[in-house]
Amino acid sequence: MTEIAYYPGCVSKATGREYDISTRSVARVLGIELIELDDWSCCGATHVPNETLAVGLAARNLTQSELPVMTTCSICYSNLRNAIRRLEDNGLRARVNSLLERRYKSTRVMHVVEMLSESLANRELPIKLSCLKVSPYYGCLLTRPGNGIDSPEHPRVLEDMVKMLGAEPLESPLKMLCCGGPIFMPREDAALESTYHILLSAKRAGADAIMVVCPLCHLMLDAKQGAIERRYGVDLGMPVLYITQLAGIALGLGPEELALEMNSISPLPLLERVYQSMTRD
Amino acid sequence: MSEVAFTEEVIRLAGDEIRTCIQCGTCSSSCSTAHLMDNSIRKLVHLVLEGRKSEALASESIWLCTSCLLCTVRCPRGIRPKAVISALRQICEREGSVSRDASFEKIFMDQIRSRGRISEVLLSAAYALRNPDAAVPIMEMGIELLSRGKVSLNAGVVKGMDEIERIFRELGND
Structure with a gap:
């Protein structure tokens, strides 16, 4: 069994619970043992303008395990990858290490997208998703500023994932427009405007669902979708699935193991359609 | 903080490359909230280099940045415009902004x-x-x-x- 250190991030305990639950369920099926990072702390998200302090906060998490570290949040991922780059500087590394209980040496950080790409390749999936058109939404920090996972300008990794899961990927021109999540509390109008355009673009393209890889994107596109519909006077009703929820469906997991009932826009009708299309075949 | 000291402080925090800005506007044209801003990111960099501290710090744009980093990916000079924003936020916070x-x-x-x-x-x-x-x-x-x-x-x-x-x-x- 492969062992991976899991950094859930602060959101996993509340607004992103279905991401945490579905990640753990999918890992179990894939034979991956996720070991929650001991005493993990906040990576600083996008709210620590002092860059040295931000590196220190992220670095602490990189010293909590010898195993490769997997995170599901694109903000945590970008911050941890950035810390690794900055800690190549000997002066900064010595300074940060003088503050930490355990010294930072080096480590591998991956996004759950990478974990799934590796472990789903060439795997026979019991549930066929071929009746679903899925618009993959990258958001900003999965690939930026240059996290090594894919091109920050023309990424394909999520389209490839949708295909690997047996669904049809629909490319949206706004797939990398920021959802506005980081400023939604102090600047709600600006944030909702971005989210609205992303949802509308997927709807116009004829998507059955949007697939996301970050809990903040999910909060904006799913939990705030009702508020957006009221504000703009539109009917969207667009299910927004975490990559782990979609992968879990294809792997044959049920709604409870994937916490599908926690999504604001219910994905259960889609699930029904998937099961019906299979009985027809 | 004098005008020169302000410019130098932002450069210390956000990197020396700022001095090489050619004002091409790639950052502003990549920005997802540019249409809501009073000063574009390009203009903010200009204000910093000219030492126009009060104008720069009073700009709403500092707070409309979502930290999406597309500007940073695209700058042809290797400047990190988001780091300029962070530096300006940090200076605002140090100076006791209560916004x-x-x-x-x-x-x-x-x-x-x-x-x-x-x-x-x-x-x-x-x-x-x-x-x-x-x-x-x-x-x-x-x-x-x-x-x-x-x-x-x-x-x-x-x-x-x-x-x-x-x-x-x-x-x-x-």
């Missing part, structure tokens, strides 16, 4: 410093107390999340708080 945006960042960082992790409930409550006009949308979202079982009152406290405190104390004034 809603600055208060949000302060609450966020105070929470990391006191608990090691963010509790969305405590974060939202603290922010709404300081900014009552935000209370309605926050409560609206809270009700939606509560109905889905996604509100946690127990975010836990990190055990290694001594370490967190050392990180803030030693790196927080950089």
Whole structure:
């Protein structure tokens, strides 16, 4: 069994619970043992303008395990990858290490997208998703500023994932427009405007669902979708699935193991359609 | 802080490459909230290089940046415009700005410093107390999340708080 250190991030305990639950369920099926990072702390998200302090906060998490570290949040991922780059500087590394209980040496950080790409390749999936058109939404920090996972300008990794899961990927021109999540509390109008355009673009393209890889994107596109519909006077009703929820469906997991009932826009009708299309075949 | 000292401080925080800006506007044209800004990112860099501190710090644009980093990916000079924004935010906060945006960042960082992790409930409550006009949308979202079982009152406290405190104390004034 492969062992991976899991950094859930602060959101996993509340607004992103279905991401945490579905990640753990999918890992179990894939034979991956996720070991929650001991005493993990906040990576600083996008709210620590002092860059040295931000590196220190992220670095602490990189010293909590010898195993490769997997995170599901694109903000945590970008911050941890950035810390690794900055800690190549000997002066900064010595300074940060003088503050930490355990010294930072080096480590591998991956996004759950990478974990799934590796472990789903060439795997026979019991549930066929071929009746679903899925618009993959990258958001900003999965690939930026240059996290090594894919091109920050023309990424394909999520389209490839949708295909690997047996669904049809629909490319949206706004797939990398920021959802506005980081400023939604102090600047709600600006944030909702971005989210609205992303949802509308997927709807116009004829998507059955949007697939996301970050809990903040999910909060904006799913939990705030009702508020957006009221504000703009539109009917969207667009299910927004975490990559782990979609992968879990294809792997044959049920709604409870994937916490599908926690999504604001219910994905259960889609699930029904998937099961019906299979009985027809 | 003099005009020259202001320019030098931003450059110290955000990198020497800023001096090489050719004002091409690639950053502004990549920005997802550019249409809502008073000064474009390109203009902010210009204000910094000219030492126009009060204009730069008063700009709403500093707080409309979502930290999406597309500007940073694309700058042909290797400048990190987002780092310029962060430097300006930091200077605003040091100078005691009490704007809603600055208060949000302060609450966020105070929470990391006191608990090691963010509790969305405590974060939202603290922010709404300081900014009552935000209370309605926050409560609206809270009700939606509560109905889905996604509100946690127990975010836990990190055990290694001594370490967190050392990180803030030693790196927080950089």
